[in-house]
Amino acid sequence: MHHSQLLFSTKLAVLYGLGKLPWLHPWLPHELTGSLPVGWNFEMFWRAFATGGTRIYDDLYCEMERPASYLPQAQVEPELQLGEQQIESFFTNGYLGPFDLLDEDEVEGMRAHLVDDLIRSESPWTYELHSGRGFADWLLNRDPAEIARTSKKVVEGYGRTINRHLDDPPLLELFSRPEITRRCAQLLGPDILLVRSNFFEVAPHSPGTSFHQASTWLFDDMRDSTAKPANPNALWQLTCWIALTDANEDNGCLVMLPGSHDRMYPLVIERRTHGVDSRSPYKQGSIDFPFDRARREAIPVKAGQFLLFTERVIHGSLPNRTDRSRWAVNCRYARTDTRLFSERTLREGVVSTYGAYKNVSMHKWRAVLVHGTDRFGYNKLEDEES
Ligand SMILES: O=C(O)CCC(=O)C(=O)O
Numbered sequence: 001m002h003h004s005q006l007l008f009s010t011k012l013a014v015l016y017g018l019g020k021l022p023w024l025h026p027w028l029p030h031e032l033t034g035s036l037p038v039g040w041n042f043e044m045f046w047r048a049f050a051t052g053g054t055r056i057y058d059d060l061y062c063e064m065e066r067p068a069s070y071l072p073q074a075q076v077e078p079e080l081q082l083g084e085q086q087i088e089s090f091f092t093n094g095y096l097g098p099f100d101l102l103d104e105d106e107v108e109g110m111r112a113h114l115v116d117d118l119i120r121s122e123s124p125w126t127y128e129l130h131s132g133r134g135f136a137d138w139l140l141n142r143d144p145a146e147i148a149r150t151s152k153k154v155v156e157g158y159g160r161t162i163n164r165h166l167d168d169p170p171l172l173e174l175f176s177r178p179e180i181t182r183r184c185a186q187l188l189g190p191d192i193l194l195v196r197s198n199f200f201e202v203a204p205h206s207p208g209t210s211f212h213q214a215s216t217w218l219f220d221d222m223r224d225s226t227a228k229p230a231n232p233n234a235l236w237q238l239t240c241w242i243a244l245t246d247a248n249e250d251n252g253c254l255v256m257l258p259g260s261h262d263r264m265y266p267l268v269i270e271r272r273t274h275g276v277d278s279r280s281p282y283k284q285g286s287i288d289f290p291f292d293r294a295r296r297e298a299i300p301v302k303a304g305q306f307l308l309f310t311e312r313v314i315h316g317s318l319p320n321r322t323d324r325s326r327w328a329v330n331c332r333y334a335r336t337d338t339r340l341f342s343e344r345t346l347r348e349g350v351v352s353t354y355g356a357y358k359n360v361s362m363h364k365w366r367a368v369l370v371h372g373t374d375r376f377g378y379n380k381l382e383d384e385e386s
Pocket of ligand 1: 208317
């Protein structure tokens with residue numbers, strides 16, 4: 001092992017050990033407690049430690065548990081019912097669909113509303129770029145100057161595209177449609193919160209979205225999870241991805257790696273020299289997954305159709321070789337027994353050295369109950385006062 005890797009492993013062992021001693025934290029300097037990987041589980045520590053930091057999980061390590069049966073988890077009207085084979089296929093592959101949702105006029109209206117109006121309008125979500133080296137940069141061996149440059153582009157659109165269902169009733173209505181929520185209920189269970197949404201453009205003649213997977217998102221600065229599900233190994237989250245333009249193999253349809261949701265895979269991090277590797281951790285091949293042996297499933301869909309998938313399945317999109325943008329909107333649902341965002345994050349905002357932004361305003365964030373009842377009360381709901 002190279003000496004820089006040895007140094008990494010030694011430092012990580014100290015930080016991980018201190019993270020497991022919460023009673024000590026009030027006596028430690030603030031900068032140190034802010035760098036402890038408090039949310040990591042042992043597999044995350046061990047993989048990073050044993051490889052000298054060349055394999056790092058950027059999300060909580062978990063393995064997908066299959067349900068005891070493939071019977072639907074909720075009773076719904078017959079036309080929206082999933083068969084046992086469909087449910088088994090979802091748990092085998094990690095995704096299901098496409099399903100019809102919007103007709104031609106509706107989808108064009110929604111695309112025009114989102115792309116021509118909403119994205120250009122004032123957003124309630126503000127944020128600032130974060131520069132400087134944080135815990136995530138140390139873990140991923142990133143060059144802060146390079147990250148600041150590339151992240152500027154990424155986060156410029158962030159505020160205008162994230163969670164707009166909380167200030168745009170048509171978008172909220174879209175994500176509350178029974179065609180989506182009833183199907184989610186059969187996979188997740190009847191009690192469901194809408195917790196996040198986003199728009200996705202694959203611009204003309206640009207590469208598609210790089211392959212990625214996510215689970216509980218240690219996304220602030222890779223120290224602790226944003227979401228705390230009752231059982232991280234079970235299915236607790238679903239993504240609904242709605243095509244706003246036709247999406248095909250020419251213009252950037254989604255690509256799934258069936259079965260890759262069986263567990264989280266670490267990122268491959270270059271750490272051999274004194275220099276830094278400024279590759280984006282999202283570049284294809286930077287996940288330690290046997291891509292060359294894996295089946296890739298490109299999934300062409302018509303505008304107005306949607307796919308359901310777990311964020312844990314490795315997915316991305318093909319390049320757009322056409323002259324028109326490919327647009328989609330997605331949202332994420334979670335079971336009501338999931339805790340999302342700490343009180344402190346909601347109050348003080350997100351600082352993400354991983355994404356290189358800070359002071360993301362979160363005080364307006366709410367979960368929205370879109371199916372069933374919330375018997376837990378873990379999260380602020382849309383109709384509650386702040
Ligand atoms: O639309 C895309 O290109 C990527 C979508 C995606 O990654 C997601 O919905 O999680």
